Amino acid sequence: MQFVFSLEKDERDAICRLPHKIRSFRKGQAIVSEGDRTTSSFVVLDGVTSMVKVSGAGDRQIVIFHVVGDTPDLHSLYLQKADSTVSALKHCTVAFMPHKAILALCDNFPRIKDAMWRSTLVDGAILREWLLNVGQRPALKRIAHLLCEMVVRMKLAGLGTTSASVVPLTQEEIGDCLGLGSIHVNRSLQKLRRDGLIRLRRTALEIPDWRALQEAGDFDIAYLHLTERQRHYLEDSDN
Amino acid sequence: MQFVFSLEKDERDAICRLPHKIRSFRKGQAIVSEGDRTTSSFVVLDGVTSMVKVSGAGDRQIVIFHVVGDTPDLHSLYLQKADSTVSALKHCTVAFMPHKAILALCDNFPRIKDAMWRSTLVDGAILREWLLNVGQRPALKRIAHLLCEMVVRMKLAGLGTTSASVVPLTQEEIGDCLGLGSIHVNRSLQKLRRDGLIRLRRTALEIPDWRALQEAGDFDIAYLHLTERQRHYLEDSDN
DNA sequence: CGCCTATTTGACGCAAGTCAAGGGAGGTGG
DNA sequence: CCACCTCCCTTGACTTGCGTCAAATAGGCG
Numbered sequence: 001m002q003f004v005f006s007l008e009k010d011e012r013d014a015i016c017r018l019p020h021k022i023r024s025f026r027k028g029q030a031i032v033s034e035g036d037r038t039t040s041s042f043v044v045l046d047g048v049t050s051m052v053k054v055s056g057a058g059d060r061q062i063v064i065f066h067v068v069g070d071t072p073d074l075h076s077l078y079l080q081k082a083d084s085t086v087s088a089l090k091h092c093t094v095a096f097m098p099h100k101a102i103l104a105l106c107d108n109f110p111r112i113k114d115a116m117w118r119s120t121l122v123d124g125a126i127l128r129e130w131l132l133n134v135g136q137r138p139a140l141k142r143i144a145h146l147l148c149e150m151v152v153r154m155k156l157a158g159l160g161t162t163s164a165s166v167v168p169l170t171q172e173e174i175g176d177c178l179g180l181g182s183i184h185v186n187r188s189l190q191k192l193r194r195d196g197l198i199r200l201r202r203t204a205l206e207i208p209d210w211r212a213l214q215e216a217g218d219f220d221i222a223y224l225h226l227t228e229r230q231r232h233y234l235e236d237s238d239n
Numbered sequence: 240m241q242f243v244f245s246l247e248k249d250e251r252d253a254i255c256r257l258p259h260k261i262r263s264f265r266k267g268q269a270i271v272s273e274g275d276r277t278t279s280s281f282v283v284l285d286g287v288t289s290m291v292k293v294s295g296a297g298d299r300q301i302v303i304f305h306v307v308g309d310t311p312d313l314h315s316l317y318l319q320k321a322d323s324t325v326s327a328l329k330h331c332t333v334a335f336m337p338h339k340a341i342l343a344l345c346d347n348f349p350r351i352k353d354a355m356w357r358s359t360l361v362d363g364a365i366l367r368e369w370l371l372n373v374g375q376r377p378a379l380k381r382i383a384h385l386l387c388e389m390v391v392r393m394k395l396a397g398l399g400t401t402s403a404s405v406v407p408l409t410q411e412e413i414g415d416c417l418g419l420g421s422i423h424v425n426r427s428l429q430k431l432r433r434d435g436l437i438r439l440r441r442t443a444l445e446i447p448d449w450r451a452l453q454e455a456g457d458f459d460i461a462y463l464h465l466t467e468r469q470r471h472y473l474e475d476s477d478n
Numbered sequence: 479c480g481c482c483t484a485t486t487t488g489a490c491g492c493a494a495g496t497c498a499a500g501g502g503a504g505g506t507g508g
Numbered sequence: 509c510c511a512c513c514t515c516c517c518t519t520g521a522c523t524t525g526c527g528t529c530a531a532a533t534a535g536g537c538g
Contacts, residue, residue: 135418
């Protein structure tokens with residue numbers, strides 16, 4: 001997740017010099033489809049992407065989302081065939097970089113390779129927490145938890161703060177993240193509002209009491225494995 | 240997952256020459272606990288391990304299991320603090336290898352590093368499928384799916400076949416994998432039996448019709464990202 | 479202004495959870 | 509070798525969180 005920021009200037013420069021092709025995607029458009037064999041990975045320059053899997057019955061599960069600076073399909077470096085679809089949650093622009101160039105870069109800059117590996121490991125840690133969330137927590141906590149993660153990760157990407165942020169998901173999409181129906185999501189959100197834990201109007205989210213929401217969502221930030229630098233960034237920008 | 244088998248002899252030898260300490264764990268014993276800062280990773284030599292997360296309310300979610308040849312906590316190489324607990328599902332023996340030695344090995348044998356990275360990516364792919372399973376599929380399919388994955392992965396590890404295998408989990412543990420209560424697991428297993436999809440007596444599992452069970456569980460093996468070699472191994476040993 | 483998509487509300491049904499109480503199979507010790 | 513103990517598994521009765529169907533309302537945006 002935003003692994004770039006744990007690197008030194010020369011390393012970041014090297015990444016920027018990678019051959020790349022910039023493309024934009026409309027909301028809902030697929031960037032990589034399940035079953036694809038890709039020869040390049042991409043970094044999100046703007047917008048939010050979701051990784052989705054579909055069951056045989058046609059039900060959709062969003063397994064993770066990514067924001068500016070993230071590299072959603074880095075795993076395609078080693079896993080030939082995509083096992084899920086990455087698509088744009090809102091209008092996105094991304095930069096594709098050929099696998100070959102990335103691998104060559106990794107050879108020249110071992111620390112970049114390490115940072116990339118680490119970033120895929122953090123995605124794994126998020127996945128584990130989501131599985132706990134979906135498997136064990138009741139709807140209200142699930143939603144609160146998702147909101148917490150979203151706010152933190154958006155803030156790390158320079159979008160919004162802990163007290164005022166944006167939810168780039170429709171209620172149906174929230175349901176697809178959490179294994180809930182959209183109607184139930186709606187009613188649960190209303191309860192969160194009634195309890196004074198959030199104020200939410202359309203996509204604008206306000207959080208009157210950040211600590212209270214974290215508790216309601218059983219949210220412990222540890223699983224995001226933030227670096228020293230990221231943790232400071234969070235604290236410093238906390239009003 | 241069993242990344243060793245995609246390597247050449249000299250590479251495997253180098254891994255075997257790693258300094259290591261062998262230890263055994265009783266069923267239920269923790270090998271790594273959430274919050275631990277470890278300085279070594281381990282490979283499973285015998286038995287089955289589970290990675291578990293616990294919610295604030297005390298509910299347990301098994302997020303992945305590992306069998307002989309797997310390296311459950313390779314991610315500790317880059318993520319200092321364990322975000323989940325790894326424990327023995329049955330009596331286990333494992334070999335601990337210091338991080339330093341592993342990293343040095345990675346420098347000398349880049350292909351080992353790649354294989355290790357890849358193996359953590361496959362774990363991620365399994366996680367995604369589990370999230371889909373728990374989030375979207377009804378209890379019966381969830382269980383059938385889990386059984387399918389278990390049988391395949393055990394078989395790859397040289398344990399059991401597609402038609403006769405062993406389930407190293409109690410019904411309660413199956414429930415913890417799937418976000419289901421143990422009573423419901425019990426009733427669903429009975430339905431699978433009534434439908435002739437499985438025969439299960441204690442831990443001994445027989446599968447009369449492998450294809451039928453796969454369909455019942457909406458199981459598509461693609462997400463395991465088997466190597467050429469693994470795929471051949473599966474086919475060759477099919478009765 | 480009017481269409482389209484997202485949110486909201488209501489009524490009803492069901493899959494899965496919970497509580498409580500047997501039953502069986504292995505292991506252990508006397 | 510039997511008796512007991514301890515896990516698991518099984519069964520029954522009841523509850524509930526969440527899903528589903530259907531229809532109304534409310535914002536964006538062309």
